Amino acid sequence: MTRQMTGAKMVIQALKDQGVDVVFGYPGGAVLPIYDEIFQQNDIRHVLVRHEQGAVHAAEGYARSTGKPGVCLVTSGPGATNAVTGLTDALMDSIPIIVLTGQVPTFMIGNDAFQEADTVGITRPCTKHNWLVRETSKLSETIHQAFHVATQGRPGPVLVDIPKDVQFASASYTPPGKSRTSHYAPRMKGDIDAITKLVEMMEKAERPVFYTGGGVINSGPAASQLLRELVGATGFPITSTLMGLGAYPASGEQWLGMLGMHGLYEANLAMHGCDLMINIGARFDDRITGRLDSFSPGSKKVHIDIDPSSINKVIHVDVPIIGDVGHVLEDILKVWKSRGRKTNSAAVGKWWSKIEEWKKVNCLAFEQKGKTILPQYALSRLEELTKKHDRYICTEVGQHQMWAAQYLGFEDPNRWMTSGGLGTMGYGFPASVGVQMAHPDALVINVAGEASWLMNMQEMGTAVQYRLPVKQFILNNERLGMVRQWQELLHGERYSQSWSEALPDFVKLAEAFGAKGILCKDPADLDDAIMEMINHDGPVIFDCLVEKHENCFPMIPSGEPHNKMLLGSASTKDAIGASGAVMV
């Protein structure tokens, strides 16, 4: 039996039928009918953010930490344009989110009406797909399609633009089961011939490496389990991109650490020296490959990806396998086991002894001495004191993000929320709000730099209003640290606009919002201060004053190959001049 209802009610009904429990949003003229419906129900919780960008990042945090799509509701015009950064971020990192925007009534579209923007036009290049719904009769079906497109295949952000008259008008509601899903149905199973070819290569490989990415996490927890099984059974080393951390546990025996521009020495050299590279759900991003013509010169490359456009986009691969990581891993294991679980263990053993040599370089070594906290030390202590907790980590973008990736250990997928592809400063704080909404009892920490954090600091209001005990762990060096580092290394130490002048007193700022502020500047006080942060039942701004001129190492300078890595001053402190630690 079909049910007649208004478009506004349909939105709520469709969200309920899609299993949505939280919506992040901000009201405005063009979404008032939907907000009226939100007022009259209790199934879906609405989180009032303080800026629409915050709503989208919060939805991203929710999505990444749960595996379910995140939902936002914002108004027309500025509401929609403020969502653009979050949409682009979600597109780059393949995060499933659904953004519902209000629009001026259909009869006013194109007239430059108040708060009118060409939302579908503006967001066309930064969504996986978007829709302008002109008839109420198509609204529910479109929302169901939006969930389908956002979550199937390579996940991504979608947007549904809903004019105000469409919200007011009535039509019959189409439930999800009765909706015409679009023809969009990406291929899940990989080609079995290609998988067999990969298994043959695995059996013979002398210097294999697994190179995994966010695709493993997006494929779901089962994919991470299968990955662990495959890695454990074959005995091959594994490294991961920034986006893929947690798919394989950091405490796992075969873990080499993150690879890439600020990846670990052993991970990058393994990539450079391997003879078989098995890329699982990663995309040969430029932060990973470095210089293309000398990227892993001696290896055969296999690429597993659900998106055919990722194949051969940057790096030519020998065996492409198009399909969902979970499905493909299952088949790899099946084929490999049925052929007798063979590997070239003698050669792989030698490969491991080479890797052990690289590990001895201890590229993350640092020495905490003196009265100033090193950021590496701060994160090492944070790791030590929080790793036993049910913990979720978000980050902003910059040095602190790379240090967090290096010094924190991730044992499980969906525990690490960071803006990888777009590199959005201001991502972490609202993301932590979204994560905490999904996991009310967990310890949610946003590792931040003071500059990034200020970009969306208005969300303190949200955190306090909803009593979300998010911990803002700010490594405060009063600098745009990564910009400063590049200026030091590549621009003749001309520090153009890369310092943070006129910073707020973060403790007073926290208090002004009704939250707790903690200032820590002495390494001796750090553990107690971190414990105080953990034990406080409420949002905390932790202002950790750190060394102002610390650089993030290891580092592959742009345009250089993996084996031209710069190591930090800690390991080469006698060999470097006063001007900086530019040592290989």
Added chain:
Amino acid sequence: MSALKIKKGSSRHSAYDLRDPNGELIERHTLAVLVENEPGVLARVIGLFSGRGYNIESLTVAEVDHSGHLSRITIVTTGTPAVIEQIKAQLGRIVPVHDVHDLTVEGRPVERELALLKVSGTGEKRVEALRLADIFRANVVDSTLGSFVFEITGTSEKIDAFADLMRPLGLEETARTGVAALSRGAD
């Protein structure tokens, strides 16, 4: 391991200094893209080409299956083999795209373009224009005492050749449809 020489003040190592790794020969391909006939679908296709820096030599679009709501976009594009592959994969990602055919790979396709050319002149030039039109099997679809509008159908090269000949004879305006193409033989 040697010290990396990064000159102070140098910006040669910028991340944005990445070169095209595929310095191969440029190929010309005709793609047939079957899309759902919904608002904005052409903008998605064109936006893909402009956003990712691909070339469009010609593009035609029209509904070809009214009951199925399907339109056919015929795109002539150029690029290295790697770029052409990437264009096809990127087109395939667009949600309302049903099918992407590389007609050039599937066999030399039948390609036709229609053009209207306005040529004005009198006396010997006018007679010459008419004579050449006859050779090219172009039709006169409008005439005044001082001008003709010719209609010509053929490959893009044929139309180029005809336009080149008309230029000294008083070519004033040209309107071209862009290429429509089908693969040869039964499907």
